[in-house]
Amino acid sequence: MIGWQQVWIPKDSIIFVQSHVPEVMELHTILSMVTPLGKLTALPTFKEKVRDNPDNVNYGLVGYPVLMSADILLYKADTVPVGTDQIPHLEFAREVVRSFNHHFQTDILVEPQAKVTEIPKVLGIDGVRKMSKSLNNHIELAATPEETEKRVMKMMTDPQRIKRTDPGNPDICNVYTLHKIFSSSGEVEEINRDCRVAEIGCVDCKRKLAANLNKHLEPFRAKRAELEKDPDMVRDILLDGAKRARVIASETMEEVRAAIGFFRS
Numbered sequence: 001m002i003g004w005q006q007v008w009i010p011k012d013s014i015i016f017v018q019s020h021v022p023e024v025m026e027l028h029t030i031l032s033m034v035t036p037l038g039k040l041t042a043l044p045t046f047k048e049k050v051r052d053n054p055d056n057v058n059y060g061l062v063g064y065p066v067l068m069s070a071d072i073l074l075y076k077a078d079t080v081p082v083g084t085d086q087i088p089h090l091e092f093a094r095e096v097v098r099s100f101n102h103h104f105q106t107d108i109l110v111e112p113q114a115k116v117t118e119i120p121k122v123l124g125i126d127g128v129r130k131m132s133k134s135l136n137n138h139i140e141l142a143a144t145p146e147e148t149e150k151r152v153m154k155m156m157t158d159p160q161r162i163k164r165t166d167p168g169n170p171d172i173c174n175v176y177t178l179h180k181i182f183s184s185s186g187e188v189e190e191i192n193r194d195c196r197v198a199e200i201g202c203v204d205c206k207r208k209l210a211a212n213l214n215k216h217l218e219p220f221r222a223k224r225a226e227l228e229k230d231p232d233m234v235r236d237i238l239l240d241g242a243k244r245a246r247v248i249a250s251e252t253m254e255e256v257r258a259a260i261g262f263f264r265s
Ligand code: SF4
Pocket: 157, 158, 161, 168, 169, 170, 173, 174, 175, 176, 191, 195, 200, 201, 202, 203, 205, 206
């Protein structure tokens, strides 16, 4: 009989919860000592957060990129898959590495390179901001097919297309962008052609997208439902991941402490 551990514990990837590796907070604190405040407040994402939370501009918002850098540098990741909006953060992490290595005359931290994903930016259902749970413009991966369809039907389309008979412009429509990810090339071509001459209406176009999205997500949802039935197994996978991640994190922190002249008793 094959036990679940043989089946489920991922060997190639380490899956863990960030807070199960406390070393990240230590590295975050150390990196914050070599990070000028001006660099943090100049980041576009910080300005965006300030706009979103004008009454609560706290250190967490300012220092978040330092924590993200620690998340990457702790494991000496050389390549990080990112969307375009994350490129400034990665460039920031590279600057933190240069600053730390120069300051402590070392080369222990590694400058990570960005690997831009195939679809570098996915907008939310508002068609304006990037898809984000905190902005409530997201499509929940674990939602039911019906809920998914409801969200898709709310999506913004070409704002110039008011009536069904108006020709549309798929190039500025986020529904079309998502079709390019989840629909077949034949369907994408057809929508591109038919939208421009008002042969297809937005309601039908969205229904098609919802159907394709649901089809694409079906195996993930099935796997999720299976995992949900066994929370102990999920917990064990995460604890095993944290244990393996901490081995790497501890080695890096030993080097970091030695580089800055900290000695442990
Ligand atoms: S038909 Fe589709 S691609 Fe064209 S504007 Fe409507 S939703 Fe967008």
